Amino acid sequence: MVITPVFVEFVPDVLQEGTLYISMIYATVVHKCCCGCGNEVVTPLSPADWQLIYDGRTISLYPSIGSWSLPCKSHYWITHNQIRWASQWSSAEIEAGQAADSQAKSNYIDCLKPRPDVLASPSVLSPIPLSPVPMAAASPPTPANPTQAGWFGRIMRRLFG
Ligand SMILES: [Zn+2]
Numbered sequence: 701m702v703i704t705p706v707f708v709e710f711v712p713d714v715l716q717e718g719t720l721y722i723s724m725i726y727a728t729v730v731h732k733c734c735c736g737c738g739n740e741v742v743t744p745l746s747p748a749d750w751q752l753i754y755d756g757r758t759i760s761l762y763p764s765i766g767s768w769s770l771p772c773k774s775h776y777w778i779t780h781n782q783i784r785w786a787s788q789w790s791s792a793e794i795e796a797g798q799a800a801d802s803q804a805k806s807n808y809i810d811c812l813k814p815r816p817d818v819l820a821s822p823s824v825l826s827p828i829p830l831s832p833v834p835m836a837a838a839s840p841p842t843p844a845n846p847t848q849a850g851w852f853g854r855i856m857r858r859l860f861g
Pocket residue numbers: 733734735736737738739767770772773774
């Protein structure tokens with residue numbers, strides 16, 4: 701069984717069977733449940749939801765699509781436009797999966813929040829102090845009397861001495 705990906709801006713009101721509507725702008729993928737029950741399956745794309753892989757020809761969605769809230773409780777993978785049916789989960793497995801999902805989601809939301817511990821840390825906000833530069837290196841030693849010392853003194857003496 702094959703599903704055809706269609707890239708759209710807005711998901712149409714009436715969905716065709718066997719079509720996967722992909723809205724990149726809204727980071728959402730919508731299709732009609734592959735079991736034929738006619739229900740819409742919405743799979744938002746995010747690090748905590750589904751990931752879409754488009755190889756230029758076919759799409760894959762990860763992880764699998766488990767329509768636990770639908771009466772059909774369909775569970776399948778979409779890989780390279782192919783529908784691969786997976787085993788139906790028991791209600792215990794569904795609960796465990798949903799708990800893992802909500803944990804992934806809250807982790808993802810946490811990482812979007814500004815980290816107060818980082819912001820409060822003075823080393824982040826205050827400028828990094830420059831390492832002290834030795835004075836000798838910063839300013840070359842100046843002779844007390846430039847006309848009598850070093851190369852300048854030698855030139856002066858040769859010219860005027
Ligand atoms: Zn279904």
